[in-house]
Amino acid sequence: MGESIFLGLVLNTALLIALGLIYNLIRGLTAITNRYVKETLIGLSTGAIGIAIMGTPWVLMEGVVFDTRSVLISISGMFFGTIPTIIGMVMMALFRLSSGGSGVEMGIATVIVCGSIGIVWRKVREGKVNKISLPELYLFGIVVHLGMMLCTLFLPETSREFIFKSISIPVLVIYPVAELFLGWMLLNGEESFKTRIALVESESKFRSLLDTVDEAIYLLDREGRVLDSNKGAERMFGYSNSELLNQGAEFFAAPGKNDISKVNQLTQSAFDGEPQSFEFWGKRKNGEVFPSFVKLYPANFNDKKAVITLAIDVSERLKHELELREAKERAESANKLKSNFLANMSHELRTP
Numbered sequence: 001m002g003e004s005i006f007l008g009l010v011l012n013t014a015l016l017i018a019l020g021l022i023y024n025l026i027r028g029l030t031a032i033t034n035r036y037v038k039e040t041l042i043g044l045s046t047g048a049i050g051i052a053i054m055g056t057p058w059v060l061m062e063g064v065v066f067d068t069r070s071v072l073i074s075i076s077g078m079f080f081g082t083i084p085t086i087i088g089m090v091m092m093a094l095f096r097l098s099s100g101g102s103g104v105e106m107g108i109a110t111v112i113v114c115g116s117i118g119i120v121w122r123k124v125r126e127g128k129v130n131k132i133s134l135p136e137l138y139l140f141g142i143v144v145h146l147g148m149m150l151c152t153l154f155l156p157e158t159s160r161e162f163i164f165k166s167i168s169i170p171v172l173v174i175y176p177v178a179e180l181f182l183g184w185m186l187l188n189g190e191e192s193f194k195t196r197i198a199l200v201e202s203e204s205k206f207r208s209l210l211d212t213v214d215e216a217i218y219l220l221d222r223e224g225r226v227l228d229s230n231k232g233a234e235r236m237f238g239y240s241n242s243e244l245l246n247q248g249a250e251f252f253a254a255p256g257k258n259d260i261s262k263v264n265q266l267t268q269s270a271f272d273g274e275p276q277s278f279e280f281w282g283k284r285k286n287g288e289v290f291p292s293f294v295k296l297y298p299a300n301f302n303d304k305k306a307v308i309t310l311a312i313d314v315s316e317r318l319k320h321e322l323e324l325r326e327a328k329e330r331a332e333s334a335n336k337l338k339s340n341f342l343a344n345m346s347h348e349l350r351t352p
Contacts, residue, residue: 011056012068016182019049019072023080024189036083043087046076050092050111054099070114071178074144077118079129079186089115105154113147130187137183141176148175216292216311219301224248224267227301236292236313238285254289257281270296270307280311290315 022045032038050072057067069092077085089111096107121140122129132140148171152164210217210230216237218229229244237244237252249263258281266276276296283289292311299308 012053013178015049015053015056016068016072016178017185019046020182020185020189022049023186039081039083040087042080043084044091046072046080046084046088047091050088051095054092054095054107068175068178070110070144070148071141071175071182073111073115074118074140075179075182075186077115077120078122078132078140078183079118081122082119085115085119102156102159106151109151109154110148113151114144117144117147132183132187134180134184137187138176138180140183141179142172144179145171145175216309216313218244218309218311219299220267220271220296220307220309222268222271222305224264224307227306233311236284236311237282252280252282254281254283257289267296267307270298271305273298282311282313 023042026032026038026041026045029038032041050069053067053069053072073085073088073092076088092111093108096104096111099107101107117140121143125132149164149168152160152167155163211232213230213232214235216230216233216235218233219227221227225246225248226244229241233244234240249258249260249267253260253263263278263280266278270276275298278294280292280294281289282292291314293314294312295310297308297310299306
C-alpha cells in the first residue's frame with residue numbers, strides 16, 4: 001500500500017508540473033496570435049492531464065482513492081480563466097461519468113465545485129492573479145478542499161461518514177500544499193513570461209528605432225564578425241541582413257584601400273572598452289567603392305560583450321569638399337590671372 005501511495009503521488013505531481021510547463025509553452029507560442037485558440041489549446045491540455053491524473057490515483061486504504069484533480073482544475077480556474085477551465089471540467093466530468101462506480105456523483109461534483117471556486121476567485125481578483133501572495137494561495141487551497149469535502153454529500157449514506165473521516169485530514173493538509181506548489185510554479189512562470197514579453201517588445205522598439213537611422217549600424221563580436229545589423233547597413237552595402245551575418249572587415253573593404261590588420265586592432269580595443277574612430281573605404285555588393293567614417297563603441301549583445309559600429313557614407317561630403325576645393329582653386333587661379341593682367345596693364349600704361 002505504501003508503494004502504491006508513493007507511486008501515485010509521484011505520478012500526480014509529475015502531471016501537475018507538466019500542466020504548468022505546457023501552459024507556459026502554449027502562452028509563449030508567437031505563431032498563434034488568436035487568444036481563443038490558445039485558450040482552447042490550454043483547456044484541452046488541462047482536460048487531458050486531468051484525465052491522466054484521474055487514471056493514476058493512489059490508494060490510501062481499500063475503497064478510498066486519491067488523486068489531484070481538485071488541485072488541477074481549481075488552479076486552472078484561478079490562473080487559466082473561464083474558457084480553458086470549462087473545457088477541462090467537461091472533459092474530466094465525462095471521463096468520470098464513463099468510469100461509473102458508486103462515487104461518480106462525488107467525482108463529477110468535485111470537478112465542478114473546485115473549478116468554479118477557481119473561476120470565482122479569479123473574478124474577485126479581477127484577473128490580477130500575478131499579484132497573489134503565497135499565504136493567499138494556501139488559503140485558496142484550503143477553501144477549494146473544504147468545497148471538495150462538501151462533495152462527499154453525494155456519496156451513498158452507507159460509506160459517506162467513513163470516507164469523510166478517512167480523507168478529511170489528508171485532503172486538508174496535503175492538497176493545499178500541492179495547490180501552493182503548483183500556484184507558486186505558475187506565478188514564477190507568469191513573471192518569466194511577462195519579462196520575456198517586455199524584452200521582446202523592447203527589442204522590437206529598439207530594432208524599429210535602429211532601422212529608421214540612415215547610417216549603417218551593426219554589432220561585432222571579438223573577432224570582428226557581424227552579429228546583427230540594421231536596414232541602414234543593408235542599404236549602404238547592398239546585402240541583406242542574413243548575408244552580412246558572420247562577415248568580417250575584409251568582406252566590407254575595398255581592395256587595397258585599407259589596413260585590415262589595423263582595423264582589427266581597433267575593433268579589439270573597442271571590445272576592451274575603448275571607443276575608436278577611423279576612415280574606411282567600403283565596397284558595395286555591386287562593386288562600387290565608397291569612403292566612410294566609422295565609429296566603434298563597446299556594447300552588450302545577449303548578455304555578452306560586443307562592439308557596436310556606426311558607419312557613415314561620406315561620399316557626398318567628400319564630393320562637396322572636392323567641388324569646394326576645385327572652386328577655390330579656380331577662384332584663386334582667376335584672381336592670379338586678374339592680378340597678372342592688372343600688373344601688365346599698369347606696366348604698359350607707365351611705359352611711354
